[in-house]
Amino acid sequence: MKSRRDFLQKITVTAFSIPLVSSLTPGVLARSTSFEKNDKVLRVAMMGLGSYANRVADAMKDCKRAKITGVISGTPTKIKDWQSRFNIPAKNCYNYGNFDAILNNPDIDAVYITTPNALHHSQCLRVAAAGKHVICEKPMAINAKEGREMIEACKKAGVQLLIGYRMHFEANTKEVVRMRRDGEFGKIMFFQGLSGFIIGDPTQWRLNYELAGGGAMMDIGIYSINGARYMIGEDPIWVTAQEVKTDPVKFKEGVDETITFQMGFPSGAIASCLSTYSMNYLDKFYLNGIKGFAEMQPSTGYGPIKSATHKGRLDLPHVTHQTTQMDEMAAIILDGKIPMIPVDGEEGWKDMVIIDAIFEAVKTGKKVEIKYV
The missing domain is CATH 3.40.50.720 (NAD(P)-binding Rossmann-like Domain)
Incomplete structure (x- = not known):
């Protein structure tokens, strides 16, 4: 091809x-x-x-x-x-x-x-x-x-x-976001997002640049990007990033295997994240504020999501994510419902702006300012 x-x-x-x-x-x-x-x-x-x-x-x-x-x-x-x-x-x-x-x-x-x-x-x-x-x-x-x-x-x-x-409608995720909005964690200082797994079939479309537009970042790293945004409650204004590739045959030009990246936010909060196709057991979010913390592991898998804060465990009841997602999206489209965490095109576009900046940072080795224009 x-x-x-x-x-x-x-x-x-x-x-x-x-x-x-x-x-x-x-x-x-x-x-x-x-x-x-x-x-x-x-x-x-x-x-x-x-x-x-x-x-x-x-x-x-x-x-x-x-x-x-x-x-x-x-x-x-x-x-x-x-x-x-x-x-x-x-x-x-x-x-x-x-x-x-x-x-x-x-x-x-x-x-x-x-x-x-x-x-x-x-x-x-x-x-x-x-x-x-x-x-x-x-x-x-x-x-x-x-x-x-x-x-x-x-x-x-x-x-x-x-x-x-789908995570924007998940109960544990929404509870952590509510706590952050209500000030229960205090000023947010730090977020860590770990997103990765060992990918299998080397002939699948996710490892084909012409179809995927990238590699692990497009598929799994986007969870840490999006998670950082809704957990912190801000959009990043700069990013730095580093790429590691151990298998250039499986991960060809333009198909990223592992990228570590750091983001800075207007309030001064920072994020440190990992996106990879070569390590398992990486599905964790950690949010740190001056008054408390939240951690989720698994944080974005199909469930159940396991979560805790400085006040104790959450582990709210599990409902199949896609069931909740589609009922809620029906309410958005048919009833004009406004979701707690946006799922519109602008939300998706911001993640793409950030991914573009991450790829630029990898290529140039420089800190990249992010502008949403």
Whole structure:
């Protein structure tokens, strides 16, 4: 595969040849939102039917406000399987070449994009042009420029753009953020984020620069970036970063294996983080303030999240993250609900601005000032 453009052309040609397939606090419940049976339901088409799409779809079986009503895929056998599992009619099944036709499909309100990172931008623009809301997995794009174009396209089309930040709805995470906002930790001084695992199959798309736009930082390091922002409650204004690569065959040019990075915030707080594809058991957040602390390990895994503060353990009840996420996103789109921690396009764009700065810091070896423009 010579370039991203080659891939996009290849997938489009292939797609056109595929026919349509026939046929919060301790003591309260983890899911604080109650939904009435007569509330409107968000009808969602899943785009890209890989492992994560399956995880989301299975979790949505327990949703009260969201349901799977359509699919978009380049693989006919996957479409057939999903039709059977979720009772999806043939008229709601599309491929990558013809999904613009969702414009005329009243059974679909939103499209959840779970394809490789490099495809998010073009697919988001097409979904927005079709008048459907966009839910896009993180990272929202491969750089901040693409992210901004996605935001503007959705604004122009009058649809919402939400990013799949499932942790923003997780009970332990929300409780720690509440405590920080209420001043229970005092002035925040330091955050540590450790995000990593040993990646397997060397041929997967996550290790292909043309599809992933990077390596571990795009996939797992973004959790520490985003976590630092919502735990501290600020956006960083500078970053320094260092890269270590022990296997240049597996981790080719542009595909980062391990990056350590440091961020500075307007209040003076600092963050020290690690993103890696070559070490296991790295899923930890630690927040330090002058009056107390919070720690979470695991902090962003599928759960249950384990958490504690200077006041004792939290470990609030576990609910499948994607179930809560999709019910809450339905409330955002259908009811105008404002989430405790943002999940809109601007939130995703800020993470891309920071990732761009981290890559620049790695390349130059210099401290990079971050400007959100």
